[in-house]
Amino acid sequence: MKQGSILAETRHELLDDIAAHTATVLSEHGIDAALAEQAGHAVADHLATQWRGATLYIPSDYRHQLTKRDLQILSEFNGRNHHSLARKWGLTPSSIYKLLKRTQDRKFERDQGKLDLGDGLA
Known part of the structure; x- marks a missing residue:
């Protein structure tokens, strides 16, 4: 697998995880599941837009x-x-x-x- 493909896969996995986790947390706080899912995707889209082009390293002790x-x-x-x-x-x-x-x-x-x-x- 090419380096670019690995990075793209990792990026998509990260954004999908952010969207899913945001939706889960909102649902746990009583927000309707459909609205929580929509908010999760909005958060992931926001991060992708605001941080596009950046190379980030997230340490284990954030x-x-x-x-x-x-x-x-x-x-x-x-x-x-x-x-x-x-x-x-x-x-x-x-x-x-x-x-x-x-x-x-x-x-x-x-x-x-x-x-x-x-x-x-x-």
Whole structure:
């Protein structure tokens, strides 16, 4: 299979998944199934239009999930429990050090009034 064909297939699979997931979430919130499906396709079409031509990489630790987890890890951090946090959260101690540094830096920047990320850091 050619590289272009693989990328096109992946792109279509991504947009189909976005449409389907959006429809599922809306249905779970009481929206009529036909309207939810229509909204799902509208979201996928919007993303395709707004991001056309872009090459994106979506890391496994995307920001939304990461923030909630990071805040929990930061709240459990006592200054010397890097290794136990790593075991608990399925990360390496090195990842915990980096995560804590990044989270503390973001918290410091927010507290200094430089940045309002809307990510729950207080």
